[in-house]
Amino acid sequence: MSTGDHATHRDEVGAYLLGALSDAERAAFEGHLVDCAECRTEVERLRPAADLLPRSVEQVEPPPTLKRSLMEVVEREARERDGAPATQRRTPLGERLRRALGGSLRPALAGAAVVLAVAIGFGIGQLGGGDEGRTVVAQTTLPDASGSLKVHDDDTGTLEVRGMPSLSGDRVYQAWVQRDGMIEPEPTFEVGADGSGVVAVPEDLSDAQAVMVTREPRGGARAPSEKPILTVTL
């Protein structure tokens, strides 16, 4: 990171929070945030002010047709899901997590416990459901590593990696989804002694640009702390 880059990006903190950067500028800014603790701190310092802006809006009555049309779609899709043949039906993720964790899932536990459970508890066989899907090969900066992402028929994904180094006790791998220029945190995962591992990406990937992997502290991070070491471009 050069000083010039930092000065440029530091001046863009306000524009970033207000949504006033172009897609390319926003992607560059978020790339800079990965390496720059000072800019990350400034973004988090000013974010509460930007978050309150939509609350200044005078409330207007939405048309009744909005709720009606939304609920028609939602109920139809719920019915279709419930009525799908057993081979295609997928148990909701929350229920699977509850079963895996052996009890109710409180919000306070939802962070680290959930992501770890998803990473460890569910493999390709459990999530894939025998669908056709498609497989996309990953690019990686690690010399002996490789990986691929299977995108299932329902647009969720399963990332499989091989040849990844084992990490020390307080570090884990974490998946990320890039969408609309934003980077969203996904589950953490670990690899076995042979360097292979599997992680579910329980997101709709139909409009995602990439799925990435970084090394993060155990429990996961809200924003990547390094440049991706493995990337699947969608």
Next chain:
Amino acid sequence: MVTADIRNLADEEVMQLVGDGDPRAFELFYDRHGGAAFSLAYRMVGDRVMAEDISQEAFLSIWRSRMRYDPARGSVRTWVLGIVHNRTIDALRRGAVHERRREQFDGIEERHEARERTDVEAARREEARSVRSALETLPAEQRRTIELAYFGGFSHSQIAELLDEPIGTIKGRMRLGLDKLRDQLADFAAGEFA
């Protein structure tokens, strides 16, 4: 219809049920935040039909993607409004709406105002007044720059062109304005409204 047993759940618990694919939880989620979402989209595009389309897209994306709400990112309301804001900016930059908004920006009239039917709605009106009062304390050029960016969906370079100012000046106003707003709203943000 939303039943009494879920109506008392906290937003975070409702979102877990939405993540499980529960249509009743989704209806409750919409009942709580649909008005604020539509209001934001309408404030930005000034067109009820387009605001309805954007709100519908945003809520359906949440329904279909599942499990994407992360409490670490702030309240459910902040999260939903962030999604609506991003989608509205995308719509503004895709379409010709900007040209019309460019002409209308100073004269947006709020019509079809929501009725104050509940204490929650009354509190939201009070909250809106507080944030608007804080905005009013900013120097006029900072406030206008922030409003053009956040509500107008204009990029910093478009704003520089509109106001005939250097881009560096516009970026500086955005950052300074947010900084000042943060000070004004410090107490407000600490006890974030539900």
